[in-house]
Amino acid sequence: MRAISVRAVSASILASALALGFGAPRSLAEEPAKVSITLKDHKFSPAEPTAPAGQPIVLEVSNEDGTPxxxxxxxxxxxxxxxxxxxxxxxxxxxxxxRYRFFDDYHEATTEGFLVVQ
Structure with missing residues (x-):
């Protein structure tokens, strides 16, 4: 009887899993998309930033106003x-x-934007 090494079996299982599409989850394999938004004079800029679909997103929001x-x-x-x-x-x-809505809750009537995912 021929002995099979654990390493050979592990490599075979890994190769089969990758061939079937059981690799690392897509969201873990990709770098997050970075989106920067500035809030100034109670307006978002850009008011409709874009981001790629199906990918984690890091949203950085800077408030250049003197008020919270x-x-x-x-x-x-x-x-x-x-x-x-x-x-x-x-x-x-x-x-x-x-198209995903966001706003400044302190000035909702005038400060609104949308993240456009495409």
Whole structure:
């Protein structure tokens, strides 16, 4: 009877898994897309930033106003207070193509933007 090494069996299992598409999850294999937004004079710039679909996103929001703002998005389930002159980083899961609303909760009537995922 021929002995089979553990290393050979492990390599065979790994090769089979990769051939069947069971590699590392896509979101772990890819670098996150970085999107920067600036808040100034109670307006987001850009008001409609873009990001790639199906990839994790790192959203960096800088508040150039002297007063605090509250970045909020109901769809992202995020509420972050940003002090005047400060910034926050928000990590988002991979998203499907679409247009996702965000706003400054302290000035919702005038401060709104949309993350466009394509």
């Amino acid at each position: 703002a509250e970045f909020e998005s109901k769809v992202f389930r995020v509420e972050k207070v940003i002090v005047g002159g400060g910034s926050v980083t928000i990590n988002l899961r991979p998203l499907r193509p679409g």
